[in-house]
Amino acid sequence: MNFTEEFAEVIVTVIDKQIEKEQVITMIETPKYKEMGDLAFPCFSLAKHYRKPPKVIAQEISKEIQTPLFEEVKAVGGYVNVYLNKTEVSSKILTQIITEKEYYGSTNIGQGGVVTIDLSSPNIAKPFSMGHLRSTVIGNSLGLVLEKCGYKPVRINYLGDWGTQFGKLIVAYQKWGSEGQVRENPIQELFRLYVHFHKEAENDPSLNDRGREAFKKLEDGDEETLKLWKWFREESLKEFMKIYNMLGISFDSNHGEAFYNDKMDRVVQLLEENNLLEESDGAQVVNLEDSAPCLIKKRDGTTLYATRDVAAAIYRQETYHFVKSLYVVGHEQTLHFKQLFKVLEKMGYEWHAGLAHIPFGMILKDGKKMSTRKGKTVLLEEVLKEAIELAEKGIKEKNPDLASKDEIARQVGVGAVIFHDLKIFRMNNIEFSLEDMLRFEGETAPYVQYTHARACSLLRRGNDKIHLSIDKFEDVEAWPVISLLMNFPGVIQQALKDYDPSKIAKFVIELSRAFNKYYATVKILDSNKVQERLALVYAVKIVLNEGLRLLGIESPEEM
Structure with a gap:
């Protein structure tokens, strides 16, 4: 039994203005001090309609309310404050909780609609750091809350398993790595090589070019680089599963960025068909009115996060037919998601309205962001x-x-x-x-x-x-x-x-x-x-x- 809803129904029957119960529910407040009552309805928004001061409206409404659920009804300034009948309410609430047990608080707001949740998403070949805790636990909790409210959550671990950093890691392994050491201690050794690469690249910037070249080979399906990448991914997943088991978290999908490699040509084709692709300094972009252009392809033809995320959004809609799609990703990616949603809107997908970025702050160490690249991280x-x-x-x-x-x-x-x-x-x-x-x-x-x-x-x-x-x-x-x-x-x-x-x-x-x-x-x-x-x-x-x-x-x- 929701007494806020009961109060809202009483308010709707008392006032002669056409107002939806749902709107009244959102207006009802809990007074700051207990002695002022249990629930309060502000009358300020009614002043224009009644052409009376809110204080007078509150007095008139309070005189009209009569129900055994309320011990007392008072007009306090521009508010109608009610004091619940403690015996009546206590008996009903306890009976409801004891009867419903774990279903207490459940609703069917979602009506079985699917909600995909992009959460956790650690990068392979790197240790699972504290930096990924937030996305993991916030996303998992939101999935449980959505389920409680009648939705069907689909948890997606969108692994960071593609991009230039893997070209850099492959170069680092080929240059300084040892197969035996990697097999003995996979994640720690790969992480050491990744950090070492960036230290060396500070003195030798040409290493970055070699990293980009290696990633291009990976995208083109080069056998040796692909074999190394698959090995790195497999070892990483084994390590990640230990963490997820400790946290009690499971996923419906572990499709990472690489899964969408064969789906990106279609994205480019769709953008071309909609006349949305433009050339800019040799790269291909989608111009957006209210933000910077969204980069789809670099000069060298390699794709970017945005390309894959467009492909992923389309795939998820076609696979799961979601009513909402949530991206539980740090606030520093706000511009990226703004661009992503705008591109999908321009492509004519009406379901873009159900996409939402759920941003969050960082876990800092000594006031600074933890950096995997520099090796300053907490596992x-x-x-x-x-x-x-x-x-x-x-x-x-x-x-x-x-x-x-x-x-x-x-x-x-x-x-x-x-x-x-x-x-x-x-x-x-x-x-x-x-x-x-x-x-x-x-x-x-x-x-x-x-x-x-x-x-x-x-x-x-x-x-x-x-x-x-x-x-x-x-x-x-x-x-x-x-x-x-x-x-x-x-x-x-x-x-x-x-x-x-x-x-x-x-x-x-x-x-x-x-x-x-x-x-x-x-x-x-x-x-x-x-x-x-x-x-x-x-x-x-x-x-x-x-x-x-x-x-x-x-x-x-x-x-």
């Missing part, structure tokens, strides 16, 4: 392993007899790393700090996981006293917890609307705090209200578990 696998070790150490100190210590340490350590990213609004940069990331107090996943485990412990101890139907919930001290539980469906929808998982992360922290405060204030098991209080605990457990799941984090039942 995600090392961070995850250290987080798990720290979690295991904490568990051994606090609960040495705990069963499945290794599994719970994995859930807690990995959860800490994921949550540290997702609790921050995606457009903000994150300063890399292992100490902050692995902190197990405050606004962290372990704090939420521990709250969930505490709820599970209470339920185990009071198992025979749980009643799964609530006729009358009158525990007023639980209201701060109930009001948050009530907001969970709205938080999910807001996270979807803004493509912002941090809204869910902030919510589970807030709910954990409210529940722990309640736990410290009342006696749950030793009380004449034990049945209704355990029903509340059960509802909190369900919502915390589901909130963490939507972030891609597991919820241990013991810690």
